[in-house]
Amino acid sequence: MRGQPSLCDVLAPLNLDEALALRAAHPEARPLAGGTDLMVPFAAGRLPDRLFLNLWGLEELRGITVSDGEVTFGALTLFREIAAHPLFQREFPNLVRSAKATGALAIQSRGSLGGNIANGSPAADTPPSLLVYGAELELTSLRGSRWVPYADFHTGYKRSLLAPDELITRIRVPRPRAGGFHYFRKVGTRQAQAISKVSLAAWARTGNGHIQELRIALGSVAPMPIRARGAEKALLGRSGASLPLDAALEALQADISPIDDLRSSARFRRKVAGNLLADMLRGLALV
Amino acid sequence: MSISKILLKLTVNGIARQIYVHPMARLLDVIREDFGLTGTKEGCGEGECGACSVILDGMLVNACLVPAVQAQGSTLRTVESLAGVDLSPLQEAFLHHGGAQCGFCTPGMLVAGTHLLETNAVQDEAGAREGLAGNLCRCTGYVKIVDALLATREGRP
Amino acid sequence: MNDYAHIGRSVQRREGRAKLTGAALFTDDFKIEGLLHGATVRSRVPRGRITGIHFEEGFPWDEFVIVTARDIPGKNVVAHLIQDQPCLADGVINHPEEAIMLLAHPDPQRVQDARERVRVDVEPLPPVLSIDESLRCDPVIWGEDNIFKTIHITKGDPDGAEAQGHLRMDATYLTGAQEHVYIEPNAIIAEATAEGVLVRGSMQCPYYVHHALHEMFQLPLEKVRVAQVETGGGFGGKEDFPSMLACHAALLSWKAGGRPVKIAYDREEDMACTTKRHPSRTRIRSAFATDGTLLALDVELLLDGGAYTTLSPVVLSRAAIHASGPYRCPNLRVQARALATNTPPHGAFRGFGAPQSLFAIERHMDEAARRLGLDPAELRRKNLLRTGDVMATGQIMRDEVDLIALMDRALTEIRYAEKRDSYPTLNASDDPVKRGVGFSVFMHGGGFTGSAETMLNSVAALEGTEDGRVRVLAASTEMGQGANTVFTQVAAEALQAPVDLIMVVPPDTSLVPNSGPTVASRTTQVVGKLVLDAGLAMRKTLLDAGLLLDGDVAGAIRTYVARHGALRTESRYQKPDFMEWDDTTYRGDAYATYSWACYAVDLRVDLVTYETQVADFVAVQEVGRALNPTLAAGQIEGGVAQGIGWGLNEEVIWRGGSMANHQMSNYLIATAVDLPRIRVFFEERPFAYGPGGAKGLGELPMDGPAPAILNAVQHALQIAPRQVPMTPEVLMDLVEGA
Numbered sequence A: 001m002r003g004q005p006s007l008c009d010v011l012a013p014l015n016l017d018e019a020l021a022l023r024a025a026h027p028e029a030r031p032l033a034g035g036t037d038l039m040v041p042f043a044a045g046r047l048p049d050r051l052f053l054n055l056w057g058l059e060e061l062r063g064i065t066v067s068d069g070e071v072t073f074g075a076l077t078l079f080r081e082i083a084a085h086p087l088f089q090r091e092f093p094n095l096v097r098s099a100k101a102t103g104a105l106a107i108q109s110r111g112s113l114g115g116n117i118a119n120g121s122p123a124a125d126t127p128p129s130l131l132v133y134g135a136e137l138e139l140t141s142l143r144g145s146r147w148v149p150y151a152d153f154h155t156g157y158k159r160s161l162l163a164p165d166e167l168i169t170r171i172r173v174p175r176p177r178a179g180g181f182h183y184f185r186k187v188g189t190r191q192a193q194a195i196s197k198v199s200l201a202a203w204a205r206t207g208n209g210h211i212q213e214l215r216i217a218l219g220s221v222a223p224m225p226i227r228a229r230g231a232e233k234a235l236l237g238r239s240g241a242s243l244p245l246d247a248a249l250e251a252l253q254a255d256i257s258p259i260d261d262l263r264s265s266a267r268f269r270r271k272v273a274g275n276l277l278a279d280m281l282r283g284l285a286l287v
Numbered sequence B: 001m002s003i004s005k006i007l008l009k010l011t012v013n014g015i016a017r018q019i020y021v022h023p024m025a026r027l028l029d030v031i032r033e034d035f036g037l038t039g040t041k042e043g044c045g046e047g048e049c050g051a052c053s054v055i056l057d058g059m060l061v062n063a064c065l066v067p068a069v070q071a072q073g074s075t076l077r078t079v080e081s082l083a084g085v086d087l088s089p090l091q092e093a094f095l096h097h098g099g100a101q102c103g104f105c106t107p108g109m110l111v112a113g114t115h116l117l118e119t120n121a122v123q124d125e126a127g128a129r130e131g132l133a134g135n136l137c138r139c140t141g142y143v144k145i146v147d148a149l150l151a152t153r154e155g156r157p
Numbered sequence C: 001m002n003d004y005a006h007i008g009r010s011v012q013r014r015e016g017r018a019k020l021t022g023a024a025l026f027t028d029d030f031k032i033e034g035l036l037h038g039a040t041v042r043s044r045v046p047r048g049r050i051t052g053i054h055f056e057e058g059f060p061w062d063e064f065v066i067v068t069a070r071d072i073p074g075k076n077v078v079a080h081l082i083q084d085q086p087c088l089a090d091g092v093i094n095h096p097e098e099a100i101m102l103l104a105h106p107d108p109q110r111v112q113d114a115r116e117r118v119r120v121d122v123e124p125l126p127p128v129l130s131i132d133e134s135l136r137c138d139p140v141i142w143g144e145d146n147i148f149k150t151i152h153i154t155k156g157d158p159d160g161a162e163a164q165g166h167l168r169m170d171a172t173y174l175t176g177a178q179e180h181v182y183i184e185p186n187a188i189i190a191e192a193t194a195e196g197v198l199v200r201g202s203m204q205c206p207y208y209v210h211h212a213l214h215e216m217f218q219l220p221l222e223k224v225r226v227a228q229v230e231t232g233g234g235f236g237g238k239e240d241f242p243s244m245l246a247c248h249a250a251l252l253s254w255k256a257g258g259r260p261v262k263i264a265y266d267r268e269e270d271m272a273c274t275t276k277r278h279p280s281r282t283r284i285r286s287a288f289a290t291d292g293t294l295l296a297l298d299v300e301l302l303l304d305g306g307a308y309t310t311l312s313p314v315v316l317s318r319a320a321i322h323a324s325g326p327y328r329c330p331n332l333r334v335q336a337r338a339l340a341t342n343t344p345p346h347g348a349f350r351g352f353g354a355p356q357s358l359f360a361i362e363r364h365m366d367e368a369a370r371r372l373g374l375d376p377a378e379l380r381r382k383n384l385l386r387t388g389d390v391m392a393t394g395q396i397m398r399d400e401v402d403l404i405a406l407m408d409r410a411l412t413e414i415r416y417a418e419k420r421d422s423y424p425t426l427n428a429s430d431d432p433v434k435r436g437v438g439f440s441v442f443m444h445g446g447g448f449t450g451s452a453e454t455m456l457n458s459v460a461a462l463e464g465t466e467d468g469r470v471r472v473l474a475a476s477t478e479m480g481q482g483a484n485t486v487f488t489q490v491a492a493e494a495l496q497a498p499v500d501l502i503m504v505v506p507p508d509t510s511l512v513p514n515s516g517p518t519v520a521s522r523t524t525q526v527v528g529k530l531v532l533d534a535g536l537a538m539r540k541t542l543l544d545a546g547l548l549l550d551g552d553v554a555g556a557i558r559t560y561v562a563r564h565g566a567l568r569t570e571s572r573y574q575k576p577d578f579m580e581w582d583d584t585t586y587r588g589d590a591y592a593t594y595s596w597a598c599y600a601v602d603l604r605v606d607l608v609t610y611e612t613q614v615a616d617f618v619a620v621q622e623v624g625r626a627l628n629p630t631l632a633a634g635q636i637e638g639g640v641a642q643g644i645g646w647g648l649n650e651e652v653i654w655r656g657g658s659m660a661n662h663q664m665s666n667y668l669i670a671t672a673v674d675l676p677r678i679r680v681f682f683e684e685r686p687f688a689y690g691p692g693g694a695k696g697l698g699e700l701p702m703d704g705p706a707p708a709i710l711n712a713v714q715h716a717l718q719i720a721p722r723q724v725p726m727t728p729e730v731l732m733d734l735v736e737g738a
């Protein structure tokens, strides 16, 4: 172990108010949720932080509330809880599949939705699903709370709207009307517990044979999880029988900006992102 | 400058323990070094291999990813708790089916397998494989581990 | 039928209970008073000259034990076959992970911290980072020509025969490095003074480590003691590397006045710095007659050996001898070279060169079949070796083996004929998932190559104890493969005793004779035979003493030991009488025997993601007799899993001579979800010179999966992949055109 616990301290608030006060007083303290992201660079001696703010015990950040119009998740909602929820399998299958595709059981038992978002990795698995379901985030500080569209949250590689005194406290998703089309596919180096090389989530609603609503989002193809707005535009309003596949593929290539890294190549990511889009549209055409 | 330690209180394999540790010490190191329970192994230190699997408050976790401060007041079970006078049925099945070779992944496999059985999370072979996907074994190709788990589930030898 | 009491039965793993309860102690599990933790300082420059070493100011260096090359009391060398590898770099650096300095401290975190505070200045020199650069001698980094070893094998008239071929082919096959990923990283504990050196740790070959310590310290043999402790997997990765680690830990202890020092690598360091499977490039030129008869093979085989010789010459030798595969080939030329590059030395890995050359020939045969318009099975039917045939080195096939029957059994199990026909039709649909079926046929020589077993002169012994038990004394290590259990069964069989009477002594050079290293699939076949013979000798001793009339072995041993003070029998290796080998001409009996196999694969390739998923895997092999069917099947399943990984996913990414993806999160081995249920079948044909008829089987399963998989991909997609790992990225380029 290359980390230095003897040099690190942890602030351990007992409730959210205390946490927000500590956050305001110590903006340098790194929030610590399930630790499944943070503990890796920490143990490898690659994390510069010396002070942490423990969120794990905060009951206010737990729990899932279902109302008529929406579902609200505490930021500390675990992947395991999402995967097990009976309603979500029906209404948010992409979210369930992305939660189940995150690490393996032990990771799903500690990893939180808030951590997945805040960590800001372009390869994270739930963000594309959250993007296509139109999620909003509640950011809270001593100054108060604000709701922001998740689509606006990430502003660049590991950069976001989160102010130094804020925490992500809740995530809310409108409940989709019945009859939607859901697609999620993650491509990793192996079938389980792998960081994605490319992922694509989509949600659509069709009527009279036409695409009336469509959201497409991807992981690992840009500095942050992104919506493929160009591809969406090329497809919206078109009839299922005559989808402009080539135009959509071309627009997708302009939407994304993948890179070469240890996990894959930009070339592969471009090609497979396109293949996933085509695969999604094959499914959509059948609806 | 050194940070002061916290008094960590938790129940380890049924026994209440308390100990002063750094809050960011890894639970894995606390288990192995402070409690001397070396059955829990370190294979990667990054949550990939599952050799450090333990059951913390009824959840399967990687002890290498849990900072000590988050184990405050918890109930912890390690591989050392699985056998009484006799081996547990899953341990017996590992012996019978040949689920352990070098034995280094074995404690983690047994802990994960025990958790899967206790939570009734395995219905078939595919479920067993999925349940164990966070535990890497380089020796066995998993066949005999999966067989041991399924046999135990079905009460067969 | 089985006439044995213990052999051929699935006796439970002897050390199983301890491994299941967490009681088994691995190196990092020992609690030792006064222990210091060691760490290694490296340069990260692939090649250069050390111009200075700086210690950060204001850091309490006096708390640390510090060792550089100058502190080495004997020779600065990690002795393997030859002595070209320094224990610590002295002036020059030949690979980016080369150890330069060692540090030790009582606090493991302090020592990790300290190593970041040492700066090594290096004047870089141009490195050699590929086989091509090495061949071009651009620049020369080892010897006169960057070549560690060259091997030539010739038979018949390859040039003449090639000219007559109806089909002539010329294709080049590439294989990548592979990391062992034993789940327990390397770890060693040493205590060293001029009075003596004691090293304990995770290792395959205590006597290799013993030799290396003896050479480095220049201490008498008897002052060096090496003991293996529970070892969490090896696969070849703990064959040569522990010698280096033991030298390092022992040097620190020596400098610290004999205080115990542990060096336990974390995963990152283990992956980056230890050995890997040799990357290879094999060019095969071949000629076939119209009917598919193989006329000639001309194989040029190149292995990337890394910066120092280590075991590359012997890896090369096995690769060369297996290069023509299980085929009768009247005209053959093999030219094989192991080359130097500025990467950490490549070393032993299950298969030891054979997987590389068998991959090439088994892919080549499927490509030839396609060009000839024959089914791959038909092409093999024509050309597979039969009893009495002459193999590459002139060895006569003595084994009574029916390779065609072996192949047919695998093909029946996988339902080859049916799938071969139906899949192309299915694949013609616009479903992006394509299916394929394929197989490979191969062999693996058991024991050391050529005369090496004779030179090793291995000895194993049995000892009776006062309380009527039997201790097995051999240097062969248990690392999961089942040596403890198999030796127990064999000894019990020889003595006609219950297995509980037998105890296999943990290998310790002060206690056990040198039965040779635990490598080369030799433990059961060769050392097991020594244990059997020592057991038979003990039985005879007891009978000659008029004991054992009532069949009570324990009683007889007790009485004998009470009367004579001791009971010990030994057995020394004797080569099978037929074996002749000439190391200069590479002619003769390369191995006493071979294990034979056919592996068949049914798979799916998804053209959306270019992922290949093995759906069914059949492994049929003839390994003489499986002494313990459960353990034997476990060996095959584990080896197949590694073979699938090498074939599809496991990619070492090199940057400047270092492994860039040296984490388990970036170098991925298969999870339970990635693998099918591997179906294992044994054909039994007892081998006359093995214990109870057994042959080696540990490495065999590594050889077959990769070519079988790529052959099935050829079937699925009608393309000719020639490279492993065949990652989705590689496959995409093949399918879509680069």
Ligand SMILES: Cc1cc2nc3c(=O)[nH]c(=O)nc-3n(C[C@H](O)[C@H](O)[C@H](O)COP(=O)(O)OP(=O)(O)OC[C@H]3O[C@@H](n4cnc5c(N)ncnc54)[C@H](O)[C@@H]3O)c2cc1C
Pocket: A030, A031, A032, A033, A034, A035, A036, A037, A038, A039, A040, A055, A075, A076, A101, A102, A103, A104, A107, A110, A111, A112, A113, A114, A115, A116, A117, A118, A119, A123, A124, A125, A126, A166, A167, A168, A169, A193, A194, A195, A196, B046, B047, B048
């Ligand atoms: C072996 C392994 C496999 C993994 N596999 C996957 C995978 O397949 N897919 C995937 O997407 N991820 C994966 N991860 C990454 C990780 O599990 C997830 O990103 C997880 O959601 C992180 O949540 P956490 O609670 O553990 O976050 P932590 O590690 O505690 O925190 C992560 C980051 O978020 C910040 N943070 C956390 N909560 C808040 C909050 N409420 N407000 C503000 N900031 C906050 C922290 O300061 C930190 O920067 C894997 C990790 C490991 C170790």
Ligand code: FES
Pocket: B041, B042, B043, B044, B045, B046, B047, B048, B049, B050, B051, B052, B053, B062, B063, B064, B065
């Ligand atoms: S050591 Fe914790 S998962 Fe590998």
Ligand code: FES
Pocket: B099, B100, B101, B102, B103, B104, B105, B106, B136, B137, B138, B139, B140, C183, C232, C233, C480
């Ligand atoms: S038994 Fe060796 S890693 Fe699983």
